[in-house]
Amino acid sequence: MSQPNSPNEKPPLNEQIADIALRVIMAGGVTGGGIGAFWSLFRESDIPKAIASAAIGLGISYAAKMLTPIHKGNERRLEEAGKAVDAGIDWVTDQVIAKATGFENKYRLCQASACQRLRSEGVAQYDRILIPLLRDVYVPLALDFNATSAGFRDFQDGHDKHEIKQDLDIWKILANLDRNPSFRQLAILAWGGYGKTTLLKHIAYRCGTNNHPKNVPGLTPVLLVLRDYRELLSQHNPPDLAELITQHHVLNLPGAADLKPPDGWAKAMLKRGDAIVMFDGFDEIGKAQRPAVARWINRQMKRYGKSVFILTSRPKAYKQMDAADRLEFPTALWVRDFDAQQRKDFVEKWYRCQERYTNIEPDTPDVEQVAVRSAADLLGQIEARQELKDLAKNPLLLNMIATFHRRNPGAKLPRRRVELYREIFQLQLRDRPKARTLDTLLTECEAQTILQRIAIGMMNKRWERIHQPILLQALQTILENLGETVEAAELLEQIEQVSELLIKQDDEYEFAHLSFQEYLASVYIAQSPQNREQLLYKHLEDDWWKPTILLYAAQTNPTRLIQEALKREATDLAYQCLQELPKTRRLVPELEAQITALKQTVQTSRYTQLESYLKNGQWKEADEETYRLMITTVGKDVGQWFEEEELLNFPCEELLAIDGLWVKYSNGKFGFSVQKDIYLDGCSYFPAGKYYEEALERFGDRVGWREDEQWEFSMKYDISSPKGHLPFVMVVGEFRGSLLSHPDL
Template identity: 25%
Template structure:
């Protein structure tokens, strides 16, 4: 690339010449590979160089593997990502409010050679990574290497090596790569390294892993690096990586994907019709996410209707899988269970116990011995030791499709199911005292809490009142007592929860218009993670408790946002704005010490931030909720308490 580090350039679709080359079947990757071979030969001599043969074998074997994928809807039958009857549907990436084409890696690398792609569960980050590997291996002039970052866990903390990780991932494909030749070839800059699944790295290794990637990319800057992750605090050491966000499926993309999931029969066509006419707008949060769209499809096939809430979604999707019939060919045969004596509730109890324990130990993939050990522990704990763990594992794989086997590794068909059943177990099997201790432990660790948001959201949907009492009540009472001793309680709670405000652009709606949003940074190290997380969780809960919470209209927030930005412009110097003024970060500490605004203006700014974020204030909402809780308990003392239940 002539200018690989250009920022803000507009990504363009492939040229006519490139399209013609693709039609002709030209393998542009050979140009990059030949350059690597010649480069290494100059140092080691032609007789000693094996790197060409090795990479031919690697690319062939890896392409065969990465082009086969099994999903919730394909069951045990793998599907292709590219080629005939492919499952893959392209969606864009958002960079500074602009949609970036993902049909070719060149479109992405026009922005930067170091990219961090962020997206929530199920948006297709891993599918995109595989597609980029396959497309690059066939049509681009780079040599792609795909690295599954969860494998970093086999290394020891303090001794992490990205080079060793890359090397081991390549060895999996039956290649004998001379390590010294490979390391020397990195200097040429012909590689595209695709690091998939940073969010699957254990939290204890996450920061160190990010720093190791940063150092590796700095050591070999002529290569290109793409990292995918859920939004996660530990990606912050990737300071030279340009962030992009996965974009949701548009209606057209969602309908296209739905039409590919299953055979094009009458029911598939009916789902696509309803998706196009009604379901996409009605259930947009589900329909714009490929994973949730697949689950919508499954539940529609069984129930001819779609549930409203995410927890109901997972429940019905699981139910559909548990009792599924393979009707691709209208044969409608039922897959037989190995564990014939287990009823449906017992089967779910074992699964939820297994998911709960593996989730909180941050184990997302397993050797056969490891998953058997987990399952045997669940069977023993639940008094079902007569069930063989290997039989239960077979049913998890072949009947309900919760687990898939990839080589010698077992993993969840999608991690979101592990999260849902961890929440299900918490709700249905833990006592109040067990929940309180669990929540206190998690909320006291900021890094761990950050990765549990999906778990908490599901718990709120499953049992909002009980969850709120067990997770929040004690902490909120302490905070309200502290806040009441200050002159400005809401400002005290704002500072407890956050230490800065940030503004950045995002392009999330179907029309890809630019929307600016203000949000708040992580707490300072001198604050309590527990207090901050309690407030953050109550804020999420309060949206469910208060029907008037949406009185914070778009116009109301837009006015507050503009007023906040006007004050910030008075405080920050022009060079402190990033990307042409579309993004800024300002610490409360700077607001407190600046001479650019008066004390009255300073207080007005804090009031605006509070109103923008919490509307009529957080102290009042907390107090109202605690009062209602006290009233509910007082009614239990009434002789006619049954009437109040």
């Protein structure tokens, strides 16, 4: 910050705001009864500038917004000042925590400190690729309400139909806690790499620094990683939530070594409803321990019903619980795929962050120009190829694509997930050490082979973390079997410090992401003698192994694997294995003939249940089965929404097969092609190019989806219902007629 020109001259406005922001936030924010104290801050001049400069950004937008109603005439200048001083802090420092007043404020900042990075271990700088601060690159996730039936017609109790149609992010939901009490208990579902943990860190950071939106209550964040407490919570007499927070959670936070929670603090906070408790990774608890942990979570939500609870999980771990042990979250949300705008936002933020961190003068036009051009090149390549767009729907894979692009400017981007992982491991294990001209053990020994054996062992044990002594013993055994003379401890240190593929948490290690472990396990099996494929057969219906199985199928001839899946009636998995085959690579004639025959077999097996329902006139069950077949075809789980693009590009063979069965067994009354004919007939009543909405409304009236000029979707599962009434498909909250525009119907 600049200094005043003279002792009598006032500091610049941005310094004044910095001082005020620090004092206000450290005191817990401005309340209705504290206006006098707030204004008194203007008169004080003893706040050290060093502390202010370290704290700018923790809540400057919060403080500036508090000033805005008072200084309406200065709104523009305040906004500019906020932008200028916000760059003065990069993270929550020990100094900031130490200067905070009161236990509650210190705790909040400690919790925020634990969540400020994408990885809490720190920012590493290798080959100009950095791990950025979360706030610099975070892109809001779009959330969908969990559906309760096929087609998403039956909205959950208590949710307004119009509310469900809008795009939702977590802050919109938290802003409606009072209006909709069911929002106080949220389950957020997604597969790996979709940003569930990052979302919780984002909430904890913003709440911990009092930088949450002004229409959201100022809740105290508690982020609990469930795998850290799985043994404790699954024992016979687990601690109460308040006890868990005070005796375990607080002590493990950075900067909290000297913090002593006041007696009854956690219990009182939870009882008042002042806490937002986040349970991360229910799926990361062992299957045998999940029932006990689920019962414990349910008890805590009942005991402290006024507080907010959010749980994250992969879908099947959350759903596949016995009725007696089922988690009792009234609202379930799915994380949607990244769309084009989210991809653009992330890539631009990521490149801007990388360029600024690696330049001494970060805010100059040339640095901005390089960032903009690099981001534009990457986005152009992604948007030009459907395969890359499919990969980039997953935030983790998009991050990996960006890393590859920056490390290999001008190189062709990998178009398949398995190729992307292969390139990342080459980057981490070979290219980084070579670029730094280091003679490391990673290049001297078969580091990836060693990690593959560790990964397959952890998959077999269903471990996501491994204790350091067990890992060292396993490494030593593997090294001896490979004839290597290096020490296990030395190799482990270099894997952790140089490659960053293994991360240490207390006395345990884990792969930087579970998908890395799954990929390495798949490579271990794929590169082994063929009979090792049998390791996968007993896991064909096990959700824990599904990503590994699909990655394996992408690297090999999966014919026998698919045949075995069909034998065990895992038809959806068989179909997904087929989808992993490269669509652009020509196969040898013998294999191509095998795959063609397999496709026909898989299709017949997948549609057996649908045909049975239709033959028996079970129209509702057939509608639900149609949705299940279609949602799994686009790679999603039952309960998720379709994106419009997914239906426009729905695979031709599958769509025609489903449509053919509906037309056949309804004697031409139901089916997608029937619906399209009705729609096109309606279009003839309107001038070309001006009829879309009107034609859709006319279509809705004719097929019985509209009543009193409103879209109601009151479905009637009877052959006497209007022609084209079934099947029904919803697209992200509302019907948009996507299938009516499909080119193959």
